[in-house]
Amino acid sequence: MKVVFSTRAFAAILAETTEKIKTETGGLFLGKYKDGIWYVVEAIDPGPKSVFEVAYFEYDRAYTQHLIRKTANLYASKLELIGLWHRHPGSFDIFSSTDDETNAKYAKLNEHGAISGLVNIDPDFRLTMYHVDKPCRYSKIKYEVGDELFPAGLLALKKPDDFKALMKKLSTYKGFDMQQTEKQRKHACLASFMKMISPYLDSYACMNAISESDMDEQKSKDRLIELLLDDLIFFADEAGMEVTVAQHGKYAAVSQNTTEGTTRLYFAYSEKDDQGVFEYGGKNYFYKAGLFKELFTKAVNEKQPDKNAGAAHTNGGGALNGWLKFLTGIKNGETDDE
Ligand SMILES: [Zn+2]
Structure with a gap:
């Protein structure tokens, strides 16, 4: 099992970490699980009202729900909420008990569980990816970055004709x-x-x-x-x-x-x-x-x-x-x- 990030999703993690370099931050992953690989198409930022403290974090729910819907609607394939990431202080790259609760919740969303990432700046950017099995069993997994590693079509946006067909379906x-x-x-x-x-x-x-x-x-x-x-x-x-x-x-x-x-x-x-x-x-x-x-x-x-x-x-x-x-x-x- 491994994780593959689109260049855009990986850039989004780096951008979010850079922007909040002095505090904790995190985000959500939109993508798809297929044949043992977690494809992360988009990484959603936690929102302006998110709270990140040492043993506690909370995303800005109204904002992330909105952005997940908006972003997922752009893509031709059905993207799902497949996991999340957040930054930890120092070199602390295992989960806290609060994290366990959150991870378990995400693992419930998909029959294959979820993925959860931890970012450390010690002193360089370091991302550790975990697979979360139900109810909450962790295994460290590798990740790669690159759009060329995605199956055909998974990164494709809906075409104008797809939107037109949808508009027709919904309006009638x-x-x-x-x-x-x-x-x-x-x-x-x-x-x-x-x-x-x-x-x-x-x-x-x-x-x-x-x-x-x-x-x-x-x-x-x-x-x-x-x-x-x-x-x-x-x-x-x-x-x-x-x-x-x-x-x-x-x-x-x-x-x-x-x-x-x-x-x-x-x-x-x-x-x-x-x-x-x-x-x-x-x-x-x-x-x-x-x-x-x-x-x-x-x-x-x-x-x-x-x-x-x-x-x-x-x-x-x-x-x-x-x-x-x-x-x-x-x-x-x-x-x-x-
Ligand atoms: Zn944590």
Whole structure:
């Protein structure tokens, strides 16, 4: 495992360290984990209201959340918050107990954990990178810098046509009332969908109670819509699943009524945790944009060989077969109603 920084991201760490040479500072990493490599595309500065003391640091949350969204929206591929860095005094290049708490929180965001860097000026600039495994196990890892080390496209910005397509999608998006054909409705059941992805939800389990958002309802709603949009488009366009979304105060409920009953998922946006949370089967899970599509793809890819080999199915195989059949149908154009 290693870290690869874009020249821009690495320059951003150096610039931030230079600017605050007399105090502590830090920042957040936006990028992607792929095949054992953490690609850091952008390093976000901690913001004007950040606090850095010897055993305590806090980023300017409103500022970083804003900048993360703004920056990530520029890129063609989906960037994620993959880690953070901060400076330590002298040659102290291991984590404090406060750091452990923060690192553990970031490790929860991704199934592969997170990366966390420490900068020391002793007397030259020195960066030590760690991989943080869940819940909070550290291993020192190497890093390299260079745009040429990135896989094709990962540093690419969205093209004007991509923006135009997005503008069109968003401006013609009629709330959350998605109409599907009868044929699709028959197949696409939210309850079996959730059953199918549930074995993959464990790493997103959220043990703490959800902290009540300080945001007003309109802001919570906007944030939830932004978070859910990818998966709702996936449900409608690719999975052929009809769901309705309703607003209940600061919560959004995604639900589906079938003859067998109602399946309902509650979503909330936690400003303190800076992420979405949803409830399923009496448990809380963290939610990031596109999570359902990601887990679905994973479930299909992992289970498919079993099916071909004719191996016995575990629980949920029935639902899975239904989905595979359905998806194959889409691919072959059988469910095409036009
Ligand atoms: Zn620290």
